[in-house]
Amino acid sequence: MxxxxxxxxxxxxxxxxxxxxxxxxxxxxxxxxxxxxxxxxxxxxxxxxxxxxxxxxxxNKVAVCLKDQEQTIIDQLIGGSLQLDIISIVGMPGLGKTFLAERVYRNPSITSHFHILAWCCISQVYCKKDLLLGILACIDPKAQYSEMDEDDLAHKLCNHLRKQKYLIVLDDVWDIEAWNALKISFPDYANGSRIILTSRHHGITGKPHHLRPLDEEExxxxxxxxxxxxxxxxxxxxxxxxxxxxxxxxxxxxxxxxxxxxxxxxxxxxxxxxxxxxxxxxxxxxxxxxxxxxxxxxxxxxxxxxxxxxxxxxxxxxxxxxxxxxxxxxxxxxxxxxxxxxxxxxxxxxxxxxxxxxxxxxxxxxxxxxxxxxxxxxxxxxxxxxxxxxxxxxxxx
Incomplete structure (x- = not known):
């Protein structure tokens, strides 16, 4: 609209x-x-x-009974293989996928572990150039890249991430095409870099972490x-x-x-x-x-x-x-x-x-x-x- x-x-x-x-x-x-x-x-x-x-x-100040799941994801991000790893947080709308991802993203053990952190909201309708600009803005807020085309932006992002231990959050991914459009910009230097992906759809990519609904007491x-x-x-x-x-x-x-x-x-x-x-x-x-x-x-x-x-x-x-x-x-x-x-x-x-x-x-x-x-x-x-x-x-x- x-x-x-x-x-x-x-x-x-x-x-x-x-x-x-x-x-x-x-x-x-x-x-x-x-x-x-x-x-x-x-x-x-x-x-x-x-x-x-x-x-x-x-x-964000309300505890939503996700502490156990938060710690599980933190352990997966910090531990495990040195290869680039992708963790998907999957569930229906309203379960708290973005909330959980943000809690993990801002956790002190995460912010001190990774050299570069960036957050990108994708949603159902997206523009690849805007997504790349958004990620670059998290990494280098003062830089001006708006005049560059998509290929140059993708190359610039890849260079920024080169040999850095990074964590990128891709929030609200609707389909595999959005992931395919960005993944070329995420290099794997076997240094423990990670990507978190939130989606309401299963099977896009990565190890799925399925959010459960709260029980009656929670x-x-x-x-x-x-x-x-x-x-x-x-x-x-x-x-x-x-x-x-x-x-x-x-x-x-x-x-x-x-x-x-x-x-x-x-x-x-x-x-x-x-x-x-x-x-x-x-x-x-x-x-x-x-x-x-x-x-x-x-x-x-x-x-x-x-x-x-x-x-x-x-x-x-x-x-x-x-x-x-x-x-x-x-x-x-x-x-x-x-x-x-x-x-x-x-x-x-x-x-x-x-x-x-x-x-x-x-x-x-x-x-x-x-x-x-x-x-x-x-x-x-x-x-x-x-x-x-x-x-x-x-x-x-």
């Missing part, structure tokens, strides 16, 4: 927001309501949710951690039963669990039962479809002023790192940020972004230590949903 097409459609959505306010409000009848996430807010009785204290939280523990809930005297029995039921119906997918936590975090405790019923009604549709239904539920209960901001991410590439400052000013320029006398537009835009991150729809990226800038990324699993929602929303308007 072209950027101009996306922005034009979002502008149309924005102009119609006032007209659909009453419709969306009607959709949220039967007692659904948003609850402000203010510090020290009390839900009911002795039940409290620990707030983010106004800072941008991130899914799912419940993750949901509790993501909600940052504290209970004086322990969990009420009814709440514990509902929470476990909700976690179970997320089919063991960490992504589904963290997104559903974003919904629960905006609702009164008494409304958890309605979430559980909604998930129960879709419990037999399969894990991937259940994840989509959870995304749909999250979108339905997103405040109207945040919906254009969420849809705007479809103008970017999957998993692209986006400058926070640039994103906020784009939202402001498009007129998505509603002016308030007491706050600046930039402060309001930051609040919008924090709200999306707290709902686990956007992830905070790494802070650039040189520029001091912050970045965010939009999760791959959410991108196709947003693109589809954009088309449907405009069609029905």
């Amino acid at each position: 072209l950027f101009d097409d996306v922005t034009a459609e979002i502008k149309l959505l924005k102009t119609k927001t006032g007209e659909i306010d009453s419709i969306e409000a009607q959709k949220r009848t039967d007692g659904w309501r948003d609850v402000p996430s203010q510090a020290g807010r009390k839900w009911s009785g002795v039940f409290h949710q620990v707030p983010s204290q106004g800072t941008i939280s991130t899914i 799912s419940w523990e993750l949901l509790k951690k993501k909600l940052s809930i504290t209970i004086e005297g322990g969990y009420p029995v009814e709440l514990s039963v509902l929470g476990r039921q909700i976690a179970k119906n997320c089919s063991g997918l960490p992504l589904s669990i963290v997104i559903i936590s974003g919904i629960l975090g905006t609702l009164d405790q008494g409304r958890w039962g309605e979430v559980a019923e909604r998930l129960d009604s879709n419990s037999k549709i399969g894990a991937t479809e259940q994840c989509k239904s959870i995304l749909e539920l999250s979108y339905i209960h997103l405040p109207d002023h945040l919906k254009p901001c969420l849809l705007y991410f479809s103008a970017f590439r999957e998993d692209q790192e986006i400058s926070v400052k640039r994103l906020m000013w784009l939202w402001i320029a498009e007129g998505f940020v509603r002016k308030k006398e007491s706050e600046s537009l930039e402060k309001l835009a930051e609040g919008y972004l924090i709200a999306l991150i707290n709902r686990s729809l956007v992830m905070e990226g790494q802070k650039d230590p040189l520029a001091g800038s912050r970045h965010v990324t939009f999760m791959i699993c959410c991108m196709s949903f947003v693109c589809e929602k954009l088309k449907i929303k405009i069609f029905y308007i």
Whole structure:
């Protein structure tokens, strides 16, 4: 989808927001309501949710019960043959493949073991030149290679990696053609270099490491951690039963669990039962479809002023790192940020972004230590949903 097409459609959505306010409000009848996430807010009785204290939280800070699998991959990367080795992390969308790969990639034992580390997101639609430029940018951030053609870039990358112990992560590889396009640039000098490849498809290349879904207990523990809930005297029995039921119906997918936590975090405790019923009604549709239904539920209960901001991410590439400052000013320029006398537009835009991150729809990226800038990324699993929602929303308007 072209950027101009996306922005034009979002502008149309924005102009119609006032007209659909009453419709969306009607959709949220039967007692659904948003609850402000203010510090020290009390839900009911002795039940409290620990707030983010106004800072941008991130899914990356949530333990997703993958420590055993993380250590297995680290051992494979550091030990084993000196020949170039490829490890594939394979599993359905939402299992945490990218999350696991990033934890491994940033582990101190890995960063100290390899001389060169680079990360490249490939996705379903890719350009070989852009992939090569992305890898080279990780290796030599200050260099300018944009004027070089693909063959020269491939040769340049091969030279950079020559006789260096390197680790390259190729994230979200869809087919063997993407791997074939890049593998010629990865030399094997029998020095223990490694490549990690994440994919939802089996049999592309390398030793497959199959991610398992979380079991019921792990799912419940993750949901509790993501909600940052504290209970004086322990969990009420009814709440514990509902929470476990909700976690179970997320089919063991960490992504589904963290997104559903974003919904629960905006609702009164008494409304958890309605979430559980909604998930129960879709419990037999399969894990991937259940994840989509959870995304749909999250979108339905997103405040109207945040919906254009969420849809705007479809103008970017999957998993692209986006400058926070640039994103906020784009939202402001498009007129998505509603002016308030007491706050600046930039402060309001930051609040919008924090709200999306707290709902686990956007992830905070790494802070650039040189520029001091912050970045965010939009999760791959959410991108196709947003693109589809954009088309449907405009069609029905």
